Structures are given as C-alpha cells and as structure tokens.
Amino acid sequence: MNNPTTPAAIELRQVTKTYRDATALDNVSLRLEGNRIYGLLGRNGAGKTTLMSVLTGQGFQTSGEALVFGQHPYENDGVLSRICFIRESQRYPEDFSAQRAFKSASLFFKHWDQAFADQLVEEFQLPLKRRIKKLSRGQLSAVGVIIGLASRAEITFFDEPYLGLDAVARQIFYDRLVEDFAAHPRTIILSSHLIDEVANLLEHVVLIDRGRIILDDDAEAIRGTAVTVAGNASAVQSFAAGREVLHRESLGSLASWTVEGRMTNAERAEAAELGLELAPVSLQQLVVRKTMAATDAVLDTDSELEVLK
Amino acid sequence: MIDDSRPIFLQIAELIENDIVDGALAEESQVPSTNEFAAFYRINPATAAKGVNRLVDDGILYKKRGIGMFVAAGARSRLVAQRRDDFFREYVQPMTREARKLGISTAQLTEMLHRTESTSDMTEGSVSR
The missing domain is CATH 3.30.70 (Alpha-Beta Plaits)
Known part of the structure; x- marks a missing residue:
C-alpha cells in the first residue's frame, strides 16, 4: 500500500499557510492513499477549508509542498480536471439554472454520469430550470451534492456539503455515496461537523485543530x-x-x-x-x-x- | 445493530455468525455481497469486506470465484462450539457476580435455573401461574 513508486493520491509535506497574522496550516504533513473515504474533521477555523483549497489549487501554501497524484495542483489542469471540490457555499454564475450547472460539469468531468445525476435530481426533488440564486439553501446544497457524486472525479472534496439539507436528504446523500463508492471506488474527502451521521462511512479519519493534525488513523483503529x-x-x-x-x-x-x-x-x-x-x-x-x-x-x-x- | 464499542468489521462478522448459528443462513447457501452488507448497514464497503474476509480466513465462509460467498459445510457446529466456550465468561460469570451482590446462594441460583428450565419446557397452551 505504501509502494514508493506509485504516488499517494494526496501528500502534504510540512505545509504551512499563513494569512497576515494568522496561521491556518502549521507544518502539516499528511499522506492519503487513493480509493478510500476520508473524514476531515475539526472545529470551524481549524484549517480544513484552507487544506482543501491548497490541494485543489485555489490557494497556495506559504511554505512546504502539496502534491496531488504526485504533482503540484496549482494551475495544473492535468491534475485539476481529475478533482471535484464542492464548497460549503458553492457559487455559480449569476444566471445559471441547475440544469446549466450540470451541463457545465458534464463537459468538465470526463467520468460524469448523466443517468446518475438525473436519478439524484429526482430523489432530491430539485427544480432544474429555476435559476440557482432563487433556490432554497437546501436545494443549493443538493446541486453541489449532485455534482460531487455524478462527476465521479478521482478525488472529490465535500466541504460541509449538507447546509439546509433535511435529515431525509442527508440520508439520501450518505446512501448514494456508499453505493456509488462501492461500485466506482475513488477518493472521497468528506469534511463534516455531523460526525455521528458519517462516522460509519469513513475508512480513515484526519482531525485538525488550530492548523495541526492531532489525529490521523483508520476509523476502525479508533473505534x-x-x-x-x-x-x-x-x-x-x-x-x-x-x-x-x-x-x-x-x-x-x-x-x-x-x-x-x-x-x-x-x-x-x-x-x-x-x-x-x-x-x-x-x-x-x-x-x-x-x-x-x-x-x-x-x-x-x-x-x-x-x-x- | 452497529455500535461504537468495537471495530465494525468484528460486529459485521458476528452478525453473519449469528445468522449462521440460528439457521437464517444455511450451510452451503449464498451470503449477500460485501457491497450489499455495506449498503444495508450503511458502513464503509472496505470495512464490510474486512468483516466478511475474516470469516473466509476462519473457514466459516468460502468464495466461489465469479459467483460469490457461501457458508461452509460444518460452519454452524464449529460456531456453536466456539460460543459454548464464550458462554461461561459472558453469561455465567456476570450472573454469579450479580447473584453474590444480592446475597443469592449457589443453591438458590441452581434452584432458579431448574425453575426457568421447567418454564421453558412448558408447551404452549399450558397454564402458567
């Protein structure tokens, strides 16, 4: 599993990220193998989103090295096209409908499954033609969840994807995630505060506090x-x-x-x-x-x- | 169902064992796939696979290539034998400990065991007081 010739899906080597006077990531080293479901846990402001931003090329670390599939993600289309990042408050172009957002996603992600997306639209009862800015908070989250699942990207980051989703919709998300992961193994990084809800879905847990990793272990070893x-x-x-x-x-x-x-x-x-x-x-x-x-x-x-x- | 006390793969293995012991899964019958277990119990598929593989390693289940997983012949009697060994530690010891706390003597305890035995022996329709 730790075969040195095949690069890890994700590797951080002594990564530090500072904003003005705040240290968001403090000398973080981490190695995540592919095809697993990871839980990225920690309090608000602990550094989870910063970590995901660095890995998805949306931010650049102050020092250290961040590698995805063994390469630097920043401004690297070869890497970024294999990654899907669903943010807590994902923004879409002003006039986009959900349908239009799915169309764009289908062009960007080469493993996009339209039939799966259609099924999820049905299950989340998402209005396709309405402009996204007119959608409710839960419907907006559903758009992100659908893109995250149907893209089948090699690495998918879900950063608190469930805001406004009710308990039933969250259960649909978890159930489809497990089923689809079983059928199409890939790397899923799930950041969540609802730990009890996702605990059994995780294979490995990374806990961040104040920019440092305080727990990095298999869920089964922790239980x-x-x-x-x-x-x-x-x-x-x-x-x-x-x-x-x-x-x-x-x-x-x-x-x-x-x-x-x-x-x-x-x-x-x-x-x-x-x-x-x-x-x-x-x-x-x-x-x-x-x-x-x-x-x-x-x-x-x-x-x-x-x-x- | 699944709880937080122990690794989930052990619990999955035990749930399958329970089904074999009480006959819900007959010997030589096919068991669900690891992905079906994962979806049903809402657990990570790798964890479900680990639980199933443990039973394969123990010779309780065996794989038929390309078809699936089956209960091995003789699995039930082996599991029952194992569980008899556990019975003393898991049931008899805690019971005697509690009995001692309540001042119940060994003779009284034995008498109680006889009593439960005769109650459970009673056939349906018999009048219990």
Missing part, C-alpha cells in the same frame, strides 16, 4: 479506543489509574471519566467487580474530547510561558 467509566468516584479513580484521562465529570460521590485505551475482557470483568459501568465513546465524542484536551494543553503551555515571563 473502541476510549471508554467512559462511571460509578463510585473512588472506584472510578482506582480503575482509571495509569490511564490517559480525556474528560472528568462528577456528581456528589459519583464520577464519570472518559479514559483512553481498549478494554480487555479481564479489564471489563474488573470494572464489573468494582460495580462500574463501561460505556462506549462515539467518534464524535472522541473528537470533541481530543480537541478539548488539545486546547487545554495549549492553554497550559501558554500559562506556563506567562509564568516564565
């Missing part, structure tokens, strides 16, 4: 790596001894801690002996805990620096 232990506070404390604690909550003599580490059967039995409840931690909870733990670490360093001054 079950943290557990919430609840019960008598002293029992929780003794059970959690020697483990990384991501989060602590307490209520009177009761405590509920989120600890890292996969539980063995022996440990489960031990927890039961102590009268403790073990509950699984979802990917969304884990992302929240990890991000908050990273924030605490940054704050701690900052205050230590303050003390040193």
